[in-house]
Structure formats: C-alpha cells, structure tokens
Amino acid sequence: MTKTGIRKEMTKLIADFSTIGMTVSFSIFIGVGFGYYLDHKLFEGKTSPWFTLIFLGFGVAAAFLNLYRMATRKDIRDE
Amino acid sequence: MEHPILFISVILQALGLPVPHAAPQPGHFGDLTQLLSPHMTYTWLVMIFLILMPKITMGKIEMIPGKGQNFWEAIISGMEGFMADNMGKEGARMMFPMLATFALFILVGNMIGLMPGFMSPTSNLNITLGCTLIVFFTTHILGFKFHGVKYYKHFLGPVWWLIPLIAPIEIISHFARILSLSIRLFGNIMAKETLLGILFMLAGAYFAPLPILCLGVFVSIVQALVFVLLSILYFSASMEHAH
Numbered sequence: 001m002t003k004t005g006i007r008k009e010m011t012k013l014i015a016d017f018s019t020i021g022m023t024v025s026f027s028i029f030i031g032v033g034f035g036y037y038l039d040h041k042l043f044e045g046k047t048s049p050w051f052t053l054i055f056l057g058f059g060v061a062a063a064f065l066n067l068y069r070m071a072t073r074k075d076i077r078d079e
Numbered sequence: 080m081e082h083p084i085l086f087i088s089v090i091l092q093a094l095g096l097p098v099p100h101a102a103p104q105p106g107h108f109g110d111l112t113q114l115l116s117p118h119m120t121y122t123w124l125v126m127i128f129l130i131l132m133p134k135i136t137m138g139k140i141e142m143i144p145g146k147g148q149n150f151w152e153a154i155i156s157g158m159e160g161f162m163a164d165n166m167g168k169e170g171a172r173m174m175f176p177m178l179a180t181f182a183l184f185i186l187v188g189n190m191i192g193l194m195p196g197f198m199s200p201t202s203n204l205n206i207t208l209g210c211t212l213i214v215f216f217t218t219h220i221l222g223f224k225f226h227g228v229k230y231y232k233h234f235l236g237p238v239w240w241l242i243p244l245i246a247p248i249e250i251i252s253h254f255a256r257i258l259s260l261s262i263r264l265f266g267n268i269m270a271k272e273t274l275l276g277i278l279f280m281l282a283g284a285y286f287a288p289l290p291i292l293c294l295g296v297f298v299s300i301v302q303a304l305v306f307v308l309l310s311i312l313y314f315s316a317s318m319e320h321a322h
Contacts, residue, residue, distance in 0.1 A: 008161075008164060011304065011308070012308060012312075015305045015308040015309060015312075016308075016309075016312060018305070019259055019263075019309065022255075022258075022262070022263060023252070023255050023256075023259055026255040026258040026259050027251050027252055027255045029258075030251050030254050030255055030258070031251055055247070059251055061244070061248050062247075062248040062249075062255070065252065066252055066255075
C-alpha cells in the first residue's frame with residue numbers, strides 16, 4: 001500500500017475507533033433512560049424497578065455487541 | 080464570566096431588536112425572539128458566507144481555470160475522492176451534495192469561532208443535533224431505498240431465536256449513534272470556545288490563548304472530518320447487505 005493509502009486508512013480507523021468509549025456510555029444511558037421511562041411514566045411506577053433493570057441489561061449488551069463487532073471486523077488489513 | 084461581545088448581536092440590539100441571552104424557559108417554545116439568538120444568527124452568517132464566497136471568488140466557469148476556480152475544484156474533487164474511497168463511486172455520487180454541505184458547514188462553523196467577535200454555531204447542542212438527526216433519518220431512508228421492506232432484517236441478527244435479544248440491542252445502538260455524533264461535535268467545539276473565552280478574560284494581553292487557538296484549528300478540522308467520515312460509514316453500512 002502506498003503511503004497516502006496508509007494515511008487514509010489510518011484516519012478512517014482512528015475516526016471509527018474513537019467512538020468506542022462514547023458508544024459504550026451512551027448505549028448504557030439510553031437503555032437505562034428508556035427503562036426508567038417505561039417504569040415511571042408509562043406504567044406509573046407499578047413495575048418499578050424491573051424495566052429499568054432489564055433495559056440496563058440491554059444497554060450493556062448493546063455496548064458489548066459494538067465492542068465485539070469492532071474486534072472481529074474483516075476490513076482491517078494487516079501489512 | 081463576562082458576556083462575550085458578539086458583533087451580530089450588538090448590531091441587532093442597536094437596531095432595537097430583542098436579542099435573547101438565555102435558552103427559552105420550558106413551555107415557551109413558540110418564542111420567536113429565539114430566532115435572533117447568537118447561534119441562529121451565526122448559523123445564518125455561515126450559510127451566507129458559504130453561498131456568497133464561491134460566487135464571488137469563482138466567477139464564470141471556464142475551460143482553463145483561474146485562481147478561484149482552481150481552489151474550489153481542488154476542494155470539491157478532494158472531497159469526492161475521499162468519499163469514493165470510503166463508500167464507492169455510486170454512493171459517493173449520490174450522497175455527495177449532502178455530505179459536502181455538512182463538511183463545509185461544520186468546518187466553517189467550527190473555524191469562525193476562532194475570531195474574536197464571532198461564535199461557533201456548532202458550540203450549541205441544537206445545531207449539532209439538527210445535523211445529526213438529518214444523518215440519522217437519511218441512513219434509514221437509504222436502507223429502505225436499497226433493500227425495500229427487507230431492511231428490517233438489519234435489526235434482527237443471524238438466527239430467529241435471538242430476535243428478542245438482538246432487536247432492542249440494535250435499536251439502542253442506533254440511538255446511541257445520534258447521541259455520540261451530536262455530543263462529540265458539540266462538546267469539542269464548546270470546550271474550545273469556553274477555554275478561549277476564559278483565557279482571553281484572564282490573560283488575553285499576554286497571548287495566553289495562542290496555543291489554544293492553534294489547537295482550535297486542529298480540533299475544528301478533525302471534528303468536521305470525523306463527522307463526515309462517520310456519516311459516510313453509517314450510510315455505507317445501511318446500503319450493504321444484512322450480516
């Protein structure tokens with residue numbers, strides 16, 4: 001690969017991988033927030049805290065799924 | 080902290096228009112004076128700049144380009160090459176107007192805040208959230224356009240008994256994209272603006288903000304690049320086949 005090709009690949013990878021931290025935290029927050037909304041607004045606290053906990057689990061799972069996909073992606077060429 | 084002097088707001092106030100200094104209270108969202116708040120007026124300034132500047136500098140398009148036309152051709156072909164590398168020629172040709180608009184708007188919007196008397200419109204969460212929502216909806220519209228109704232299979236994972244687990248996870252991760260795109264741009268630019276403001280106030284006479292100004296140029300370019308690159312990646316992910 002040429003030098004500029006490597007540079008382009010590098011910028012793409014840096015942009016892509018710099019999102020990992022934010023994606024993890026935001027996935028968890030969205031999960032918790034949606035579960036809290038279901039518990040306290042839609043069901044008026046009758047189901048508290050179950051939906052919050054379940055969607056916290058979903059959020060954490062989403063975060064880890066993103067990490068897993070980043071780790072197993074095919075388009076990283078090692079040269 | 081002292082209120083920064085923004086020249087458009089000063090001019091508007093001198094004309095006797097009500098310029099708001101704070102976000103609207105909850106329940107007062109029909110407040111039309113918010114159209115004159117600084118981030119709106121500076122968004123319009125950037126838009127006017129981007130519309131007028133090519134017209135002024137380029138002149139007539141000629142076979143043998145002059146100085147202005149050369150400059151804009153370099154910018155446009157550079158961006159198109161960058162997009163074609165990442166999403167293929169077809170996709171690049173289709174999405175080029177939108178992505179180039181985002182690139183130029185965010186770049187100029189970030190940079191304009193480096194001058195005293197101006198502010199970055201992108202240092203307000205509402206502007207970045209607007210850009211991000213456009214990207215989000217375009218992603219899914221593209222998905223439906225390229226795959227028809229079968230686009231929903233992108234959200235369902237490989238095997239049917241994993242659907243109740245995968246579907247909420249996929250939806251959560253799609254919404255996390257909105258937050259991470261908008262808050263990254265907003266956070267970086269707001270940090271730059273606030274830091275510059277504080278340093279100007281504390282030791283502006285001793286050139287204390289100079290290193291941060293240099294860093295600000297770097298951050299502006301990188302954040303515009305990252306925003307465009309991530310939207311390209313999202314678009315191409317929604318155009319390819321389900322995994």
